[in-house]
Amino acid sequence: MRIVFLGVGALGSTAAMWCRELSATLAFVDFDKVESKNLKAQAFVKQSLGKNKAEALKAQLLNFYGIKAEAFGVRVTSENVAQLLKDATLAVDCFDNAESRKVVSTQAREQGLPLVHAAISGDGTFGLVRWDERFTPDAEDAAGQATCEGGEHLPMIGLLSATLARTIQDFVEKQQRRDSMVSLASVTVTS
Amino acid sequence: MAVLNITYGGLSADYPIELDHVVGDADIKRIALEVVRAGEVPGLHLANLPANAFDGYVVDRLQNGQRLYLRPKVPFGA
Numbered sequence A: 001m002r003i004v005f006l007g008v009g010a011l012g013s014t015a016a017m018w019c020r021e022l023s024a025t026l027a028f029v030d031f032d033k034v035e036s037k038n039l040k041a042q043a044f045v046k047q048s049l050g051k052n053k054a055e056a057l058k059a060q061l062l063n064f065y066g067i068k069a070e071a072f073g074v075r076v077t078s079e080n081v082a083q084l085l086k087d088a089t090l091a092v093d094c095f096d097n098a099e100s101r102k103v104v105s106t107q108a109r110e111q112g113l114p115l116v117h118a119a120i121s122g123d124g125t126f127g128l129v130r131w132d133e134r135f136t137p138d139a140e141d142a143a144g145q146a147t148c149e150g151g152e153h154l155p156m157i158g159l160l161s162a163t164l165a166r167t168i169q170d171f172v173e174k175q176q177r178r179d180s181m182v183s184l185a186s187v188t189v190t191s
Numbered sequence B: 001m002a003v004l005n006i007t008y009g010g011l012s013a014d015y016p017i018e019l020d021h022v023v024g025d026a027d028i029k030r031i032a033l034e035v036v037r038a039g040e041v042p043g044l045h046l047a048n049l050p051a052n053a054f055d056g057y058v059v060d061r062l063q064n065g066q067r068l069y070l071r072p073k074v075p076f077g078a
Helices: A010-018 A036-040 A053-065 A098-111 A151-174 B025-038
Strands: A002-006 A025-029 A069-072 A090-093 A115-120 A126-131 A180-183 A187-189 B002-008 B011-017 B058-062 B067-071
Touching: A002 A010, A010 A025, A010 A053, A010 A115, A010 A151, A025 A053, A053 A069, A090 A098, A090 A151, A098 A115, A115 A151, A126 A151, A151 A180, A180 B002, A180 B011, B002 B025, B011 B025, B025 B058, B025 B067
Parallel strands: A002 A025, A002 A090, A025 A069, A090 A115, B002 B067
Antiparallel strands: A115 A126, A126 A180, A180 A187, B002 B011, B058 B067
16 A cells, blocks of 8 residues: 655644554655744654755654655646556645645546545644545635744644544545544544 | 534534525525524634624535535645
């Protein structure tokens, strides 16, 4: 089994850490680099500053836990998405924009690939884990809208990432596809 | 009987709602505003909820419209 994480920012990097003991090969896709502000809300450590996020996460899993993973430090486009998802068993979308989410959805539907999305509100009070068949990406209100970069959102990011990791685990082990809604007060299974 | 789930300010609660016709997003938001202000949603009573509280919110319709979710937008993987 091969699980491809598309976008390894706050949700993707944190969920990937919780998935490290699954019987699956983890692959990470992200074009971005680790900046110092990312250390507040993402699973990166100081030694990863300046590195590509996908490569950094791969290195951290190997160095800290002896887990081998794959990394692709590229921006996902309609031209390369088929190649990136070619041998995937499951795709996990943690992108921060609707356009990239749509590119992944289109490809996943075309190849019949299971795809689960994780998404969080800009104020860090609410999030969703939802399978592609019931997911419509929300657009930003404005380009460059503030995201959950500050450390104050870390508990919510942890809660949502853990919910995503559990959803992935249930799929890997039991082929279950559960949706969840995560607020500050509760995690609610909705499907 | 449908169930409308309302999420606001990090809290989330259900409100049973009788719908005998297709109701648009604006109506759902208006109903939510009224019932939250009136204290009819257990665990989510905000008497001074601003009139624009649900502007920019999204309405999800699942389970053949029997489960409605009024929630904030979630554009980010952060």
